[in-house]
Amino acid sequence: MTLDRRTYTVLLEPDAERGGFTTTVPVIPEVVTEGDDDAHALAMMREAIGLYLRYAVEKGVPLPVEPEFFRLAVVDVSLGVLATAESARARSHSLKLSRR
8 A cells, every 4th residue: 555645744852961852743742753863863753654654544543634834933931921920939838838
């Protein structure tokens, strides 16, 4: 059985502790791989996706479909939000202690 070609978005997350990358596919959360560098991580992911698709076809599971306009965005967050949350948590903690 021949499958038509599919294209999937793969996220590469650097592994600061061990080096290399952990890779995931948003539309196939069951598939996670690792590689020593980005090329190795992508090769491992390509193989893992292929195995998953073969399994899906054999079991009659619908093949995952990438959203037409899948987008990634980077969001800036002010650290002031963290300071406010820490301050509120400290006040809450001191109120609990003063009630005892």
